[in-house]
Amino acid sequence: MPKCEAAANPVRAIPSTALLGLALAMAAVPALAADRVATQSVEIEVTEIVGGLEHPWSVEALPDGAYLVTERPGRLRVVRDGTASAPVDGLPKLFVGGQGGLLDIALSPDFATSRKLYFTASVPGEGGQGTALFAARLSNDEKRLEAVERLFAMNRFTGTGQHFGSRIAIGADGTLFFGIGDRGEMDRAQDPQDHAGSILHLNPDGTPAAGNPFAGGSKGQPEIFSTGHRNPQGIVIDPAEGTLFTVEHGARGGDEINMPKAGSNYGWPMISYGKHYSGADIGIGSSAEGYEQPVHYWDPSIAPGAIDVYRGAMFPEWNGDFLVAALKYELLARIERDESGAITGEERLLEGAYGRLRDVKVAPDGAILLVTDEVDGQLLRISRAAAP
Template identity: 50%
Template structure:
């Protein structure tokens, strides 16, 4: 391994990103803070996940299966070799990417994607080493750490996020693949949060580690389509956000072995208008921490860990696809106490949120001409 990335050969450079000074900026006035949004990387083809490397450079996943490395000065883009085969159809493709917390020592990154196989495709998570050699950037030693065993042909509800936890385990979120009843089957990976060791093994303290009552990697069940997840600073607790149907988007704090109700209970309704399951509550099923009705179509999620905008520190941010906004949620003792809606309709469908260098918060837009934007304190 050689880090940081330097001296990439011209043959590997597939595009040039405009420097941030040349890209559009807009100042926003919100009740909580005054902030600036700057377009930093443009010309992306439906970017999904992205994350920062320790040297300030970026990895960006495009749904069709291309991973890009973008230099810290945004002046170079290099297509990363060695990406696993994906089935890019509907909501599936190359999805999340997360740089391991110990990347400087290991060079590890995690990624999720819709993996093709007999019967169609399913959500898969892998770990790989990111290497720079001879003017190229590539993934090496790609190892699957979690895989949805039952593959189906639909193009909906893959999830999917991968979250390295403070205890060294890794969470992987899935969707129900558009087949709601699968989320209630303890021996089906669909509609669940999975928890695995970094090498794909089963942590001994998983709630179903012996595999008798559920698949051993199961952490929680009864989820519809989890497209956002983040670890809360200070507590280490996993928070997730999932799409409802017509209403009923949910934020949960999934706990070991519990069932979050889909499709038995929901605060939404079927797209036909009909009631889902038995209503909003039932014995044996957990309630969400927060929900939206009508739906905002939530996707990425991040706790703001910076202090450049002090009013936001430790707040939870959720991007929305349909409503094209960022929801800022104040959190206290595991509860959402207030919501503020930011940049409504200003930048399009918002997919992923990440903390960036210097106390900034970045987001991506889910568009054919997608982009990465930086939120920073306004001067």
């Protein structure tokens, strides 16, 4: 956000009548109400930036302090000065149903000059619907998307309405990582010729990135980075270390944080720390040769919606910790990590206070942004509470 600059003009006396008018005007505008909440290490304030959103799915902070928010039913809005804009025009045709619709949004690293952004969505096509990745430009007046281009679509569309993924993480080299779930057909996650159940790695133009394990496509789809993922709805690159992490839905138990590496298989549905919804065992156990173990898992499930790594000035106590938005228990999980990256504990924040938490992002000023996946959804901001 821009810093304040000192005025160059000389100071002038303000008439008392003007001061009275200013005081009355300020009194007539209520300050945004904030909830003060105690945590293990610091008191926080939770402020609603805007409400009235329909199933918001993703938020991005714009360079000037405004926000972009996606709504799953197929709307993109700009939130500025506490007000959500009319829907931005120019979105492509989407499939809206079940867990599908308009999903994640991410700003290109050069957005401040190019106004380029990326977004994921479920789209209709031959055989049903599937996950696609798009690039576009936000117009200067913020009213429409321009130069919309579909960069990628998964190779097998089906009629199921779940497990589309799919958040976006942008590497230091500008390449794009995003996940696609198994689309409710678990065996697809073990088929390297199927994009379902995998993490994808693409160049900004949608072509397969260098270093993917199936270059050439003879043994697997060339866009695939890793396989064996059930439904990775969160993905982040730690800005301090450059490490890729995902958070994924398990079945009945077995939600996971993974650290995907090129060519690795993360086991679904061969191994899991959960069970099927019927109560039946999954696969061959919780570990087996050839399958990677999660960095962390939950049993019972918390239904994770997104993940970020806290790197910011506002909460130095939380430096390096994972922040995971959760739907089922309506909470923000702070997963503590030591200097080596090892997980040392978990603190559950805001449980049941605001509804289903779908996205979490660390803002440029170190505050934490959340969106609530509700019919009357909110964009929330967590900041450090001032001393009493």
